[in-house]
Amino acid sequence: MSNSNAKNRIYGVPDDEMPELTPELAKKLRPLNDILAERGLPPVGRPKSANPKVSVSLRLDREVVEGFKAEGPGWQTRMNAALAESLKAKRKRA
Structure with a gap:
């Protein structure tokens, strides 16, 4: 064509x-x-999350970002998990 x-x-x-x-x-x-x-078919698109993420703009040290990125795809999810774990540990100490 x-x-x-x-x-x-x-x-x-x-x-x-x-x-x-x-x-x-x-x-x-x-x-x-x-x-x-x-027609009993599932909707298109990503399903709505019960716990939606919040978009933020954040400045981090280059070494921190590069370290997470070096571990491969999913670095943002791993960074979120690390921050969540840090917060949980901080709450336990308080």
């Missing part, structure tokens, strides 16, 4: 075969997860 044809296709369907999105048709559209739920 040439590059000019590729931009005229969505998911392999040529533009001229796709129905026009009219206001009436747009009103009938529903979220995909609603449709999946009706």
Whole structure:
């Protein structure tokens, strides 16, 4: 398929075969997860966590970050576990 044809296709369907999105048709559209739920299928995407993480901006010593990264993928999870363990130990001492 040439590059000019590729931009005229969505998911392999040529533009001229796709129905026009009219206001009436747009009103009938529903979220995909609603449709999946009706059919007994699981929703798409990552499930909601019962204990969601909090995004923070944090400045750490280079050696600390490099040390965790050197252990390979999952370094942020390991760093979180190390901080949680440190907090637990500190609470036990108090």
